[in-house]
Amino acid sequence: MANFQIVENVKIVISAELDKRTIGFPELMRLEPGSILELKRPTGENVDIYAGKVMLGNGEILVVENNLAVRVADLFYRSGVKKEEAVELAKSSGELRK
Secondary structure (H helix, E strand, C coil): CCCHHCCCCCCCEEEEEECCCCCCCCHHHEEEEECCCCCCCCCCCCCCEEECCEEEEEEEEEECEEEEEEEEEEEEEEEEEEEHHHHHHHHHHHHCCC
């Protein structure tokens, strides 16, 4: 952990993204309060969690004291591999000792 002390005070923006949608300029110009933008992600599916532009994992939306929150469900390491899978891969390859 001593190697990480140099960056422990660095601030990182974390965001939770429900979905993305591309629209054309004419549709953009028709938007007004009350307009509905349909998304492709199914109801109840987890949101994606990012640090900057890097996807960290996903989580579920919660309401905590009248505020929206995200409970982390999975964390990804090494190109989308879940944390638990990364730990198992590291153990089996000898990178991580028990």
